[in-house]
Amino acid sequence: MSVHLILGAGMVGTTTARHLADRGEQVRIVSRSGRGPTHPQVERIAADATDADRLASLANGVTAIYNCLNPAYHRWLTDWPPMAAALLTAAERSGAPLVIAGCLYGYGEVTDPMTEQTPLAARHPKLAMRADIWRAALAAQRAGRIRAVTEVRGSDYLQAQSIFTNVLGAPLLAGRRAFVPAPLDVPHTWTSTNDMAAMLVAAATDQRAWNRAWHTPSAPPLTIRQLATRFTDVAGAPAPKLTAIPGPIVYATGLFSPMLRELRTTAYQFARPFVMDSTAATATFGLRHQPIDAALREAVALLGGTPVGGALADQSATTA
Structure with a gap:
Protein backbone atom coordinates (compact mmCIF):
# COMPACT_ATOMS: atom_id res chain seq x y z
CA MET A 1 0.00 0.00 0.00
CA TYR A 157 -9.92 29.35 -2.57
CA LEU A 158 -13.69 29.15 -2.60
CA GLN A 159 -14.01 27.17 0.64
CA ALA A 160 -11.39 28.72 2.90
CA GLN A 161 -8.44 31.06 3.37
CA SER A 162 -9.48 33.80 0.97
CA ILE A 163 -10.92 37.29 0.98
CA PHE A 164 -14.23 35.70 0.03
CA THR A 165 -14.60 33.34 2.97
CA ASN A 166 -12.66 35.40 5.53
CA VAL A 167 -14.34 38.75 4.82
CA LEU A 168 -17.62 38.25 2.96
CA GLY A 169 -18.96 34.90 4.11
CA ALA A 170 -20.26 35.59 7.62
CA PRO A 171 -22.04 38.89 6.90
CA LEU A 172 -23.61 37.53 3.73
CA LEU A 173 -25.02 34.52 5.57
CA ALA A 174 -26.42 36.85 8.24
CA GLY A 175 -28.02 39.14 5.66
CA ARG A 176 -25.77 42.04 6.68
CA ARG A 177 -23.87 44.42 4.46
CA ALA A 178 -20.38 43.16 3.63
CA PHE A 179 -17.60 45.72 3.42
CA VAL A 180 -15.07 44.51 0.88
CA PRO A 181 -11.47 45.76 0.70
CA ALA A 182 -11.44 45.35 -3.09
CA PRO A 183 -13.34 46.41 -6.24
CA LEU A 184 -16.56 44.47 -6.76
CA ASP A 185 -16.72 44.10 -10.54
CA VAL A 186 -13.30 42.83 -11.66
CA PRO A 187 -13.08 39.23 -13.01
CA HIS A 188 -11.07 36.92 -10.77
CA THR A 189 -10.30 33.20 -10.84
CA THR A 216 -5.28 23.71 -11.01
CA PRO A 217 -8.43 23.35 -13.15
CA SER A 218 -10.73 26.10 -11.89
CA ALA A 219 -14.12 27.53 -12.77
CA PRO A 220 -14.44 30.47 -15.19
CA PRO A 221 -13.61 33.79 -13.49
CA LEU A 222 -16.28 35.67 -11.55
CA THR A 223 -16.34 39.13 -10.02
CA ILE A 224 -16.78 39.46 -6.28
CA ARG A 225 -20.33 40.70 -6.88
CA GLN A 226 -21.15 37.69 -9.07
CA LEU A 227 -19.59 35.27 -6.61
CA ALA A 228 -21.44 36.81 -3.66
CA THR A 229 -24.72 36.49 -5.54
CA ARG A 230 -24.09 32.81 -6.29
CA PHE A 231 -23.10 32.27 -2.66
CA THR A 232 -26.28 33.76 -1.22
CA ASP A 233 -28.38 31.87 -3.77
CA VAL A 234 -27.01 28.48 -2.72
CA ALA A 235 -27.22 29.49 0.95
CA GLY A 236 -30.83 30.62 0.70
CA ALA A 237 -29.69 33.95 2.18
CA PRO A 238 -30.87 37.45 1.23
CA ALA A 239 -29.41 39.03 -1.89
CA PRO A 240 -25.91 40.37 -1.11
CA LYS A 241 -25.40 43.94 0.05
CA LEU A 242 -21.85 44.93 -0.78
CA THR A 243 -19.78 48.06 -0.29
CA ALA A 244 -16.24 48.39 -1.62
CA ILE A 245 -13.91 50.05 0.89
CA PRO A 246 -11.89 52.85 -0.75
CA GLY A 247 -8.19 52.16 -1.08
CA PRO A 248 -7.02 54.95 1.28
CA ILE A 249 -9.24 53.59 4.06
CA VAL A 250 -7.88 50.06 3.51
CA TYR A 251 -4.37 51.46 3.71
CA ALA A 252 -5.07 53.40 6.90
CA THR A 253 -6.86 50.49 8.58
CA GLY A 254 -3.94 48.24 7.69
CA LEU A 255 -1.83 50.20 10.16
CA PHE A 256 -3.81 48.49 12.91
CA SER A 257 -5.03 45.26 11.28
CA PRO A 258 -2.44 42.63 10.21
CA MET A 259 -4.93 41.02 7.80
CA LEU A 260 -5.77 44.27 6.01
CA ARG A 261 -2.11 45.22 5.99
CA GLU A 262 -1.35 42.01 4.12
CA LEU A 263 -4.21 42.61 1.69
CA ARG A 264 -2.43 45.77 0.58
CA THR A 265 0.37 43.58 -0.74
CA THR A 266 -1.99 41.66 -3.02
CA ALA A 267 -4.44 44.43 -3.85
CA TYR A 268 -3.28 44.33 -7.48
CA GLN A 269 -4.96 40.91 -7.84
CA PHE A 270 -8.36 42.58 -7.49
CA ALA A 271 -7.65 45.93 -9.17
CA ARG A 272 -7.63 44.43 -12.67
CA PRO A 273 -8.66 41.05 -14.16
CA PHE A 274 -6.75 38.26 -12.41
CA VAL A 275 -7.36 35.20 -14.54
CA MET A 276 -5.63 31.81 -14.46
CA ASP A 277 -5.55 29.54 -17.51
CA SER A 278 -5.56 25.85 -16.55
CA THR A 279 -6.11 24.25 -19.95
CA ALA A 280 -2.76 22.42 -19.82
CA ALA A 281 -3.74 20.39 -16.75
CA THR A 282 -7.22 19.71 -18.10
CA ALA A 283 -5.84 18.46 -21.41
CA THR A 284 -3.06 16.37 -19.85
CA PHE A 285 -4.81 14.75 -16.90
CA GLY A 286 -8.49 14.93 -17.87
CA LEU A 287 -9.41 16.78 -14.68
CA ARG A 288 -12.51 18.98 -14.64
CA HIS A 289 -13.20 21.69 -12.11
CA GLN A 290 -15.84 21.19 -9.44
CA PRO A 291 -19.11 23.00 -10.28
CA ILE A 292 -18.88 26.35 -8.57
CA ASP A 293 -22.26 26.07 -6.86
CA ALA A 294 -21.19 22.75 -5.31
CA ALA A 295 -18.02 24.36 -3.99
CA LEU A 296 -20.04 27.27 -2.62
CA ARG A 297 -22.39 24.87 -0.82
CA GLU A 298 -19.32 23.53 0.95
CA ALA A 299 -18.26 27.08 1.81
CA VAL A 300 -21.70 27.73 3.29
CA ALA A 301 -21.50 24.58 5.41
CA LEU A 302 -17.97 25.37 6.59
CA LEU A 303 -19.12 28.83 7.68
CA GLY A 304 -21.94 27.33 9.70
CA GLY A 305 -24.79 27.87 7.29
CA THR A 306 -27.16 25.34 5.73
CA PRO A 307 -26.87 25.18 1.95
CA VAL A 308 -30.06 24.92 -0.09
CA GLY A 309 -30.46 21.31 -1.20
CA GLY A 310 -29.61 19.66 2.10
CA ALA A 311 -26.77 17.20 2.52
CA LEU A 312 -23.68 17.61 0.40
CA ALA A 313 -23.00 15.03 -2.24
CA ASP A 314 -19.55 13.91 -3.38
CA GLN A 315 -18.33 17.04 -5.13
CA SER A 316 -14.69 16.23 -5.81
CA ALA A 317 -13.04 17.11 -9.09
CA THR A 318 -13.78 14.45 -11.66
CA THR A 319 -11.73 12.78 -14.34
CA ALA A 320 -13.04 12.81 -17.87
Missing part, protein backbone atom coordinates in the same frame (compact mmCIF):
# COMPACT_ATOMS: atom_id res chain seq x y z
CA SER A 2 1.31 3.46 -0.90
CA VAL A 3 2.04 5.95 1.87
CA HIS A 4 1.81 9.69 1.26
CA LEU A 5 3.33 12.33 3.55
CA ILE A 6 1.42 15.63 3.80
CA LEU A 7 2.88 18.64 5.59
CA GLY A 8 0.17 21.01 6.77
CA ALA A 9 -3.31 20.27 8.12
CA GLY A 10 -5.09 23.35 6.82
CA MET A 11 -7.90 23.16 4.28
CA VAL A 12 -5.72 22.05 1.37
CA GLY A 13 -3.71 19.49 3.35
CA THR A 14 -6.80 18.06 5.00
CA THR A 15 -8.73 17.83 1.73
CA THR A 16 -5.78 16.15 0.03
CA ALA A 17 -5.49 13.64 2.89
CA ARG A 18 -9.17 12.75 2.60
CA HIS A 19 -8.90 12.48 -1.19
CA LEU A 20 -6.04 9.99 -0.87
CA ALA A 21 -7.58 8.07 2.03
CA ASP A 22 -10.85 7.63 0.16
CA ARG A 23 -8.82 6.04 -2.65
CA GLY A 24 -7.45 3.50 -0.15
CA GLU A 25 -4.02 5.14 0.22
CA GLN A 26 -2.24 5.44 3.56
CA VAL A 27 -1.59 9.03 4.65
CA ARG A 28 0.68 10.64 7.23
CA ILE A 29 -0.41 14.21 7.84
CA VAL A 30 1.94 16.39 9.84
CA SER A 31 1.22 19.62 11.70
CA ARG A 32 2.65 21.32 14.74
CA SER A 33 -0.43 20.37 16.77
CA GLY A 34 -0.94 16.90 15.32
CA ARG A 35 -4.40 17.68 14.01
CA GLY A 36 -5.94 16.37 10.82
CA PRO A 37 -8.92 14.43 9.48
CA THR A 38 -10.21 11.42 11.37
CA HIS A 39 -9.99 8.48 8.99
CA PRO A 40 -8.71 4.90 9.39
CA GLN A 41 -6.23 5.49 6.55
CA VAL A 42 -4.86 8.74 8.04
CA GLU A 43 -2.13 8.93 10.67
CA ARG A 44 -1.93 12.32 12.38
CA ILE A 45 1.55 13.33 13.52
CA ALA A 46 2.77 16.29 15.56
CA ALA A 47 6.11 17.61 14.29
CA ASP A 48 7.96 20.82 13.56
CA ALA A 49 8.08 21.51 9.81
CA THR A 50 11.52 23.09 10.18
CA ASP A 51 13.04 19.89 11.65
CA ALA A 52 14.73 18.38 8.59
CA ASP A 53 15.83 15.21 10.39
CA ARG A 54 12.32 14.51 11.67
CA LEU A 55 10.75 15.14 8.26
CA ALA A 56 13.32 12.94 6.53
CA SER A 57 12.50 10.13 8.95
CA LEU A 58 8.78 10.49 8.30
CA ALA A 59 9.41 10.59 4.54
CA ASN A 60 11.32 7.31 4.48
CA GLY A 61 9.62 4.98 2.00
CA VAL A 62 6.73 7.30 1.08
CA THR A 63 5.28 7.66 -2.41
CA ALA A 64 5.39 11.46 -2.33
CA ILE A 65 5.84 14.46 -0.05
CA TYR A 66 3.20 17.19 -0.24
CA ASN A 67 4.05 20.71 0.90
CA CYS A 68 0.64 22.04 1.95
CA LEU A 69 2.04 24.39 4.58
CA ASN A 70 0.64 27.89 4.83
CA PRO A 71 2.07 30.10 7.57
CA ALA A 72 0.31 33.35 8.39
CA TYR A 73 0.95 35.94 5.68
CA HIS A 74 2.66 38.33 8.04
CA ARG A 75 5.17 35.58 8.94
CA TRP A 76 6.03 34.40 5.43
CA LEU A 77 9.47 35.99 5.30
CA THR A 78 10.53 34.38 8.58
CA ASP A 79 8.66 31.04 8.47
CA TRP A 80 8.86 29.93 4.85
CA PRO A 81 12.66 29.68 4.28
CA PRO A 82 13.43 27.12 7.04
CA MET A 83 10.35 25.04 6.20
CA ALA A 84 11.15 24.96 2.48
CA ALA A 85 14.75 24.00 3.25
CA ALA A 86 13.65 21.16 5.56
CA LEU A 87 11.32 19.78 2.91
CA LEU A 88 14.10 19.80 0.31
CA THR A 89 16.28 17.86 2.74
CA ALA A 90 13.49 15.33 3.34
CA ALA A 91 13.01 14.88 -0.41
CA GLU A 92 16.74 14.49 -0.94
CA ARG A 93 17.23 11.87 1.77
CA SER A 94 14.07 9.89 1.02
CA GLY A 95 14.12 9.99 -2.77
CA ALA A 96 10.40 10.82 -2.77
CA PRO A 97 8.95 13.34 -5.27
CA LEU A 98 8.18 16.72 -3.73
CA VAL A 99 4.83 18.30 -4.60
CA ILE A 100 4.33 21.95 -3.65
CA ALA A 101 0.89 23.48 -3.16
CA GLY A 102 1.69 26.84 -4.71
CA CYS A 103 -0.10 30.04 -5.58
CA LEU A 104 -0.09 32.77 -8.21
CA TYR A 105 1.82 35.34 -6.17
CA GLY A 106 5.12 34.64 -7.91
CA TYR A 107 3.84 36.07 -11.18
CA GLY A 108 3.44 39.52 -9.69
CA GLU A 109 1.23 42.07 -11.43
CA VAL A 110 -0.13 40.74 -14.71
CA THR A 111 -2.30 42.08 -17.51
CA ASP A 112 -3.05 38.87 -19.44
CA PRO A 113 -4.40 35.49 -18.32
CA MET A 114 -1.70 33.56 -16.48
CA THR A 115 -0.37 30.31 -17.90
CA GLU A 116 2.42 28.13 -16.56
CA GLN A 117 4.73 29.95 -18.98
CA THR A 118 3.98 33.40 -17.54
CA PRO A 119 7.26 34.80 -16.14
CA LEU A 120 7.69 34.69 -12.37
CA ALA A 121 8.25 38.43 -12.16
CA ALA A 122 7.01 39.39 -8.67
CA ARG A 123 9.15 42.11 -7.07
CA HIS A 124 7.67 42.45 -3.61
CA PRO A 125 9.92 40.38 -1.28
CA LYS A 126 7.05 38.35 0.13
CA LEU A 127 5.63 37.46 -3.28
CA ALA A 128 9.02 36.87 -4.90
CA MET A 129 9.87 34.46 -2.11
CA ARG A 130 7.16 32.05 -3.27
CA ALA A 131 8.74 32.05 -6.72
CA ASP A 132 12.16 31.56 -5.14
CA ILE A 133 10.95 28.46 -3.25
CA TRP A 134 9.94 26.92 -6.58
CA ARG A 135 13.18 27.96 -8.30
CA ALA A 136 15.27 26.44 -5.50
CA ALA A 137 13.36 23.15 -5.63
CA LEU A 138 13.63 22.93 -9.42
CA ALA A 139 17.35 23.73 -9.25
CA ALA A 140 17.80 20.94 -6.70
CA GLN A 141 16.13 18.48 -9.06
CA ARG A 142 18.20 19.59 -12.04
CA ALA A 143 21.36 19.23 -9.94
CA GLY A 144 20.35 15.65 -9.09
CA ARG A 145 19.79 16.34 -5.41
CA ILE A 146 16.11 15.33 -5.44
CA ARG A 147 14.28 12.84 -7.62
CA ALA A 148 11.42 15.02 -8.83
CA VAL A 149 9.48 18.15 -7.96
CA THR A 150 6.32 19.78 -9.19
CA GLU A 151 4.30 22.80 -8.13
CA VAL A 152 0.51 23.02 -8.32
CA ARG A 153 -0.74 26.60 -8.41
CA GLY A 154 -4.24 27.69 -7.52
CA SER A 155 -5.98 31.02 -7.10
CA ASP A 156 -8.00 32.24 -4.08
CA TRP A 190 -11.40 31.20 -7.79
CA THR A 191 -10.19 27.67 -7.04
CA SER A 192 -11.97 24.86 -5.20
CA THR A 193 -9.88 23.10 -2.56
CA ASN A 194 -11.25 19.82 -3.91
CA ASP A 195 -9.76 20.61 -7.31
CA MET A 196 -6.48 21.61 -5.68
CA ALA A 197 -6.35 18.26 -3.88
CA ALA A 198 -7.14 16.31 -7.04
CA MET A 199 -4.43 18.16 -8.96
CA LEU A 200 -1.87 17.64 -6.18
CA VAL A 201 -2.48 13.90 -6.22
CA ALA A 202 -2.27 13.78 -10.02
CA ALA A 203 0.99 15.72 -9.90
CA ALA A 204 2.43 13.34 -7.31
CA THR A 205 1.45 10.07 -8.96
CA ASP A 206 1.73 10.80 -12.69
CA GLN A 207 5.30 11.24 -13.90
CA ARG A 208 4.09 13.44 -16.76
CA ALA A 209 3.55 16.12 -14.12
CA TRP A 210 7.04 16.07 -12.67
CA ASN A 211 9.62 18.86 -12.87
CA ARG A 212 7.30 21.63 -14.02
CA ALA A 213 4.45 23.71 -12.65
CA TRP A 214 0.72 23.20 -13.27
CA HIS A 215 -2.38 25.33 -12.80
Whole structure:
Protein backbone atom coordinates (compact mmCIF):
# COMPACT_ATOMS: atom_id res chain seq x y z
CA MET A 1 0.00 0.00 0.00
CA SER A 2 1.31 3.46 -0.90
CA VAL A 3 2.04 5.95 1.87
CA HIS A 4 1.81 9.69 1.26
CA LEU A 5 3.33 12.33 3.55
CA ILE A 6 1.42 15.63 3.80
CA LEU A 7 2.88 18.64 5.59
CA GLY A 8 0.17 21.01 6.77
CA ALA A 9 -3.31 20.27 8.12
CA GLY A 10 -5.09 23.35 6.82
CA MET A 11 -7.90 23.16 4.28
CA VAL A 12 -5.72 22.05 1.37
CA GLY A 13 -3.71 19.49 3.35
CA THR A 14 -6.80 18.06 5.00
CA THR A 15 -8.73 17.83 1.73
CA THR A 16 -5.78 16.15 0.03
CA ALA A 17 -5.49 13.64 2.89
CA ARG A 18 -9.17 12.75 2.60
CA HIS A 19 -8.90 12.48 -1.19
CA LEU A 20 -6.04 9.99 -0.87
CA ALA A 21 -7.58 8.07 2.03
CA ASP A 22 -10.85 7.63 0.16
CA ARG A 23 -8.82 6.04 -2.65
CA GLY A 24 -7.45 3.50 -0.15
CA GLU A 25 -4.02 5.14 0.22
CA GLN A 26 -2.24 5.44 3.56
CA VAL A 27 -1.59 9.03 4.65
CA ARG A 28 0.68 10.64 7.23
CA ILE A 29 -0.41 14.21 7.84
CA VAL A 30 1.94 16.39 9.84
CA SER A 31 1.22 19.62 11.70
CA ARG A 32 2.65 21.32 14.74
CA SER A 33 -0.43 20.37 16.77
CA GLY A 34 -0.94 16.90 15.32
CA ARG A 35 -4.40 17.68 14.01
CA GLY A 36 -5.94 16.37 10.82
CA PRO A 37 -8.92 14.43 9.48
CA THR A 38 -10.21 11.42 11.37
CA HIS A 39 -9.99 8.48 8.99
CA PRO A 40 -8.71 4.90 9.39
CA GLN A 41 -6.23 5.49 6.55
CA VAL A 42 -4.86 8.74 8.04
CA GLU A 43 -2.13 8.93 10.67
CA ARG A 44 -1.93 12.32 12.38
CA ILE A 45 1.55 13.33 13.52
CA ALA A 46 2.77 16.29 15.56
CA ALA A 47 6.11 17.61 14.29
CA ASP A 48 7.96 20.82 13.56
CA ALA A 49 8.08 21.51 9.81
CA THR A 50 11.52 23.09 10.18
CA ASP A 51 13.04 19.89 11.65
CA ALA A 52 14.73 18.38 8.59
CA ASP A 53 15.83 15.21 10.39
CA ARG A 54 12.32 14.51 11.67
CA LEU A 55 10.75 15.14 8.26
CA ALA A 56 13.32 12.94 6.53
CA SER A 57 12.50 10.13 8.95
CA LEU A 58 8.78 10.49 8.30
CA ALA A 59 9.41 10.59 4.54
CA ASN A 60 11.32 7.31 4.48
CA GLY A 61 9.62 4.98 2.00
CA VAL A 62 6.73 7.30 1.08
CA THR A 63 5.28 7.66 -2.41
CA ALA A 64 5.39 11.46 -2.33
CA ILE A 65 5.84 14.46 -0.05
CA TYR A 66 3.20 17.19 -0.24
CA ASN A 67 4.05 20.71 0.90
CA CYS A 68 0.64 22.04 1.95
CA LEU A 69 2.04 24.39 4.58
CA ASN A 70 0.64 27.89 4.83
CA PRO A 71 2.07 30.10 7.57
CA ALA A 72 0.31 33.35 8.39
CA TYR A 73 0.95 35.94 5.68
CA HIS A 74 2.66 38.33 8.04
CA ARG A 75 5.17 35.58 8.94
CA TRP A 76 6.03 34.40 5.43
CA LEU A 77 9.47 35.99 5.30
CA THR A 78 10.53 34.38 8.58
CA ASP A 79 8.66 31.04 8.47
CA TRP A 80 8.86 29.93 4.85
CA PRO A 81 12.66 29.68 4.28
CA PRO A 82 13.43 27.12 7.04
CA MET A 83 10.35 25.04 6.20
CA ALA A 84 11.15 24.96 2.48
CA ALA A 85 14.75 24.00 3.25
CA ALA A 86 13.65 21.16 5.56
CA LEU A 87 11.32 19.78 2.91
CA LEU A 88 14.10 19.80 0.31
CA THR A 89 16.28 17.86 2.74
CA ALA A 90 13.49 15.33 3.34
CA ALA A 91 13.01 14.88 -0.41
CA GLU A 92 16.74 14.49 -0.94
CA ARG A 93 17.23 11.87 1.77
CA SER A 94 14.07 9.89 1.02
CA GLY A 95 14.12 9.99 -2.77
CA ALA A 96 10.40 10.82 -2.77
CA PRO A 97 8.95 13.34 -5.27
CA LEU A 98 8.18 16.72 -3.73
CA VAL A 99 4.83 18.30 -4.60
CA ILE A 100 4.33 21.95 -3.65
CA ALA A 101 0.89 23.48 -3.16
CA GLY A 102 1.69 26.84 -4.71
CA CYS A 103 -0.10 30.04 -5.58
CA LEU A 104 -0.09 32.77 -8.21
CA TYR A 105 1.82 35.34 -6.17
CA GLY A 106 5.12 34.64 -7.91
CA TYR A 107 3.84 36.07 -11.18
CA GLY A 108 3.44 39.52 -9.69
CA GLU A 109 1.23 42.07 -11.43
CA VAL A 110 -0.13 40.74 -14.71
CA THR A 111 -2.30 42.08 -17.51
CA ASP A 112 -3.05 38.87 -19.44
CA PRO A 113 -4.40 35.49 -18.32
CA MET A 114 -1.70 33.56 -16.48
CA THR A 115 -0.37 30.31 -17.90
CA GLU A 116 2.42 28.13 -16.56
CA GLN A 117 4.73 29.95 -18.98
CA THR A 118 3.98 33.40 -17.54
CA PRO A 119 7.26 34.80 -16.14
CA LEU A 120 7.69 34.69 -12.37
CA ALA A 121 8.25 38.43 -12.16
CA ALA A 122 7.01 39.39 -8.67
CA ARG A 123 9.15 42.11 -7.07
CA HIS A 124 7.67 42.45 -3.61
CA PRO A 125 9.92 40.38 -1.28
CA LYS A 126 7.05 38.35 0.13
CA LEU A 127 5.63 37.46 -3.28
CA ALA A 128 9.02 36.87 -4.90
CA MET A 129 9.87 34.46 -2.11
CA ARG A 130 7.16 32.05 -3.27
CA ALA A 131 8.74 32.05 -6.72
CA ASP A 132 12.16 31.56 -5.14
CA ILE A 133 10.95 28.46 -3.25
CA TRP A 134 9.94 26.92 -6.58
CA ARG A 135 13.18 27.96 -8.30
CA ALA A 136 15.27 26.44 -5.50
CA ALA A 137 13.36 23.15 -5.63
CA LEU A 138 13.63 22.93 -9.42
CA ALA A 139 17.35 23.73 -9.25
CA ALA A 140 17.80 20.94 -6.70
CA GLN A 141 16.13 18.48 -9.06
CA ARG A 142 18.20 19.59 -12.04
CA ALA A 143 21.36 19.23 -9.94
CA GLY A 144 20.35 15.65 -9.09
CA ARG A 145 19.79 16.34 -5.41
CA ILE A 146 16.11 15.33 -5.44
CA ARG A 147 14.28 12.84 -7.62
CA ALA A 148 11.42 15.02 -8.83
CA VAL A 149 9.48 18.15 -7.96
CA THR A 150 6.32 19.78 -9.19
CA GLU A 151 4.30 22.80 -8.13
CA VAL A 152 0.51 23.02 -8.32
CA ARG A 153 -0.74 26.60 -8.41
CA GLY A 154 -4.24 27.69 -7.52
CA SER A 155 -5.98 31.02 -7.10
CA ASP A 156 -8.00 32.24 -4.08
CA TYR A 157 -9.92 29.35 -2.57
CA LEU A 158 -13.69 29.15 -2.60
CA GLN A 159 -14.01 27.17 0.64
CA ALA A 160 -11.39 28.72 2.90
CA GLN A 161 -8.44 31.06 3.37
CA SER A 162 -9.48 33.80 0.97
CA ILE A 163 -10.92 37.29 0.98
CA PHE A 164 -14.23 35.70 0.03
CA THR A 165 -14.60 33.34 2.97
CA ASN A 166 -12.66 35.40 5.53
CA VAL A 167 -14.34 38.75 4.82
CA LEU A 168 -17.62 38.25 2.96
CA GLY A 169 -18.96 34.90 4.11
CA ALA A 170 -20.26 35.59 7.62
CA PRO A 171 -22.04 38.89 6.90
CA LEU A 172 -23.61 37.53 3.73
CA LEU A 173 -25.02 34.52 5.57
CA ALA A 174 -26.42 36.85 8.24
CA GLY A 175 -28.02 39.14 5.66
CA ARG A 176 -25.77 42.04 6.68
CA ARG A 177 -23.87 44.42 4.46
CA ALA A 178 -20.38 43.16 3.63
CA PHE A 179 -17.60 45.72 3.42
CA VAL A 180 -15.07 44.51 0.88
CA PRO A 181 -11.47 45.76 0.70
CA ALA A 182 -11.44 45.35 -3.09
CA PRO A 183 -13.34 46.41 -6.24
CA LEU A 184 -16.56 44.47 -6.76
CA ASP A 185 -16.72 44.10 -10.54
CA VAL A 186 -13.30 42.83 -11.66
CA PRO A 187 -13.08 39.23 -13.01
CA HIS A 188 -11.07 36.92 -10.77
CA THR A 189 -10.30 33.20 -10.84
CA TRP A 190 -11.40 31.20 -7.79
CA THR A 191 -10.19 27.67 -7.04
CA SER A 192 -11.97 24.86 -5.20
CA THR A 193 -9.88 23.10 -2.56
CA ASN A 194 -11.25 19.82 -3.91
CA ASP A 195 -9.76 20.61 -7.31
CA MET A 196 -6.48 21.61 -5.68
CA ALA A 197 -6.35 18.26 -3.88
CA ALA A 198 -7.14 16.31 -7.04
CA MET A 199 -4.43 18.16 -8.96
CA LEU A 200 -1.87 17.64 -6.18
CA VAL A 201 -2.48 13.90 -6.22
CA ALA A 202 -2.27 13.78 -10.02
CA ALA A 203 0.99 15.72 -9.90
CA ALA A 204 2.43 13.34 -7.31
CA THR A 205 1.45 10.07 -8.96
CA ASP A 206 1.73 10.80 -12.69
CA GLN A 207 5.30 11.24 -13.90
CA ARG A 208 4.09 13.44 -16.76
CA ALA A 209 3.55 16.12 -14.12
CA TRP A 210 7.04 16.07 -12.67
CA ASN A 211 9.62 18.86 -12.87
CA ARG A 212 7.30 21.63 -14.02
CA ALA A 213 4.45 23.71 -12.65
CA TRP A 214 0.72 23.20 -13.27
CA HIS A 215 -2.38 25.33 -12.80
CA THR A 216 -5.28 23.71 -11.01
CA PRO A 217 -8.43 23.35 -13.15
CA SER A 218 -10.73 26.10 -11.89
CA ALA A 219 -14.12 27.53 -12.77
CA PRO A 220 -14.44 30.47 -15.19
CA PRO A 221 -13.61 33.79 -13.49
CA LEU A 222 -16.28 35.67 -11.55
CA THR A 223 -16.34 39.13 -10.02
CA ILE A 224 -16.78 39.46 -6.28
CA ARG A 225 -20.33 40.70 -6.88
CA GLN A 226 -21.15 37.69 -9.07
CA LEU A 227 -19.59 35.27 -6.61
CA ALA A 228 -21.44 36.81 -3.66
CA THR A 229 -24.72 36.49 -5.54
CA ARG A 230 -24.09 32.81 -6.29
CA PHE A 231 -23.10 32.27 -2.66
CA THR A 232 -26.28 33.76 -1.22
CA ASP A 233 -28.38 31.87 -3.77
CA VAL A 234 -27.01 28.48 -2.72
CA ALA A 235 -27.22 29.49 0.95
CA GLY A 236 -30.83 30.62 0.70
CA ALA A 237 -29.69 33.95 2.18
CA PRO A 238 -30.87 37.45 1.23
CA ALA A 239 -29.41 39.03 -1.89
CA PRO A 240 -25.91 40.37 -1.11
CA LYS A 241 -25.40 43.94 0.05
CA LEU A 242 -21.85 44.93 -0.78
CA THR A 243 -19.78 48.06 -0.29
CA ALA A 244 -16.24 48.39 -1.62
CA ILE A 245 -13.91 50.05 0.89
CA PRO A 246 -11.89 52.85 -0.75
CA GLY A 247 -8.19 52.16 -1.08
CA PRO A 248 -7.02 54.95 1.28
CA ILE A 249 -9.24 53.59 4.06
CA VAL A 250 -7.88 50.06 3.51
CA TYR A 251 -4.37 51.46 3.71
CA ALA A 252 -5.07 53.40 6.90
CA THR A 253 -6.86 50.49 8.58
CA GLY A 254 -3.94 48.24 7.69
CA LEU A 255 -1.83 50.20 10.16
CA PHE A 256 -3.81 48.49 12.91
CA SER A 257 -5.03 45.26 11.28
CA PRO A 258 -2.44 42.63 10.21
CA MET A 259 -4.93 41.02 7.80
CA LEU A 260 -5.77 44.27 6.01
CA ARG A 261 -2.11 45.22 5.99
CA GLU A 262 -1.35 42.01 4.12
CA LEU A 263 -4.21 42.61 1.69
CA ARG A 264 -2.43 45.77 0.58
CA THR A 265 0.37 43.58 -0.74
CA THR A 266 -1.99 41.66 -3.02
CA ALA A 267 -4.44 44.43 -3.85
CA TYR A 268 -3.28 44.33 -7.48
CA GLN A 269 -4.96 40.91 -7.84
CA PHE A 270 -8.36 42.58 -7.49
CA ALA A 271 -7.65 45.93 -9.17
CA ARG A 272 -7.63 44.43 -12.67
CA PRO A 273 -8.66 41.05 -14.16
CA PHE A 274 -6.75 38.26 -12.41
CA VAL A 275 -7.36 35.20 -14.54
CA MET A 276 -5.63 31.81 -14.46
CA ASP A 277 -5.55 29.54 -17.51
CA SER A 278 -5.56 25.85 -16.55
CA THR A 279 -6.11 24.25 -19.95
CA ALA A 280 -2.76 22.42 -19.82
CA ALA A 281 -3.74 20.39 -16.75
CA THR A 282 -7.22 19.71 -18.10
CA ALA A 283 -5.84 18.46 -21.41
CA THR A 284 -3.06 16.37 -19.85
CA PHE A 285 -4.81 14.75 -16.90
CA GLY A 286 -8.49 14.93 -17.87
CA LEU A 287 -9.41 16.78 -14.68
CA ARG A 288 -12.51 18.98 -14.64
CA HIS A 289 -13.20 21.69 -12.11
CA GLN A 290 -15.84 21.19 -9.44
CA PRO A 291 -19.11 23.00 -10.28
CA ILE A 292 -18.88 26.35 -8.57
CA ASP A 293 -22.26 26.07 -6.86
CA ALA A 294 -21.19 22.75 -5.31
CA ALA A 295 -18.02 24.36 -3.99
CA LEU A 296 -20.04 27.27 -2.62
CA ARG A 297 -22.39 24.87 -0.82
CA GLU A 298 -19.32 23.53 0.95
CA ALA A 299 -18.26 27.08 1.81
CA VAL A 300 -21.70 27.73 3.29
CA ALA A 301 -21.50 24.58 5.41
CA LEU A 302 -17.97 25.37 6.59
CA LEU A 303 -19.12 28.83 7.68
CA GLY A 304 -21.94 27.33 9.70
CA GLY A 305 -24.79 27.87 7.29
CA THR A 306 -27.16 25.34 5.73
CA PRO A 307 -26.87 25.18 1.95
CA VAL A 308 -30.06 24.92 -0.09
CA GLY A 309 -30.46 21.31 -1.20
CA GLY A 310 -29.61 19.66 2.10
CA ALA A 311 -26.77 17.20 2.52
CA LEU A 312 -23.68 17.61 0.40
CA ALA A 313 -23.00 15.03 -2.24
CA ASP A 314 -19.55 13.91 -3.38
CA GLN A 315 -18.33 17.04 -5.13
CA SER A 316 -14.69 16.23 -5.81
CA ALA A 317 -13.04 17.11 -9.09
CA THR A 318 -13.78 14.45 -11.66
CA THR A 319 -11.73 12.78 -14.34
CA ALA A 320 -13.04 12.81 -17.87
